[in-house]
Amino acid sequence: METWEAIRSRRNVRSFTDQPIPGDHLDEILEAGRRAPSSRNWQPWDFVVVTSRATLTELSRVHAGAAHVADAAAAVAVVATPVPPGEDRRRGTLYFDLGQATMSMMLAATGLRIGSGHAGVSDQDLARKVLGLPADKFCAYVVSFGYPADRALSMIRHPDRRPLAQIVHREQY
């Protein structure tokens, strides 16, 4: 799938078939995350890839909106070092950069016709235990990957988005 088609076809997928993701495709998704840009190239991320059904099931309990992780063929936990309180600017940059890596992985997956879905993490203790994270790390997000069980990825003609004319300001706001 070409980039423009992938951009128009990506959507949050929350139910997946049992089909495993080939190893080289999973590697391609991770490589897309690795190549993401970041502020001063600090690359503040680590990725924990999970494919074991038992671990995916445990991981799906880290957040109310993470149930889809239990069904996924694979999940990538996006892990980072917390930014100390008071460093709001750096925290903003951290999340911006983690978001870029996440979106790169999701678009790479879409290009391979693999669905993806975000999950927040509210129970950090559980995430730390399930993922075996060192004490100085936290899990910012979990991303599910797998083949969509509802319908294959295809171009979304009318996305649920604000109209372009409302959000684009030309020359001045």
Ligand SMILES: Cc1cc2nc3c(=O)[nH]c(=O)nc-3n(C[C@H](O)[C@H](O)[C@H](O)COP(=O)(O)O)c2cc1C
């Ligand atoms: C930062 C962030 C956190 C999200 N957390 C969750 C989540 O915990 N569970 C979930 O099912 N979807 C989650 N989503 C997915 C959004 O709900 C989804 O992207 C949005 O509704 C637009 O739908 P679309 O991605 O299908 O276009 C999250 C998305 C973002 C960007």
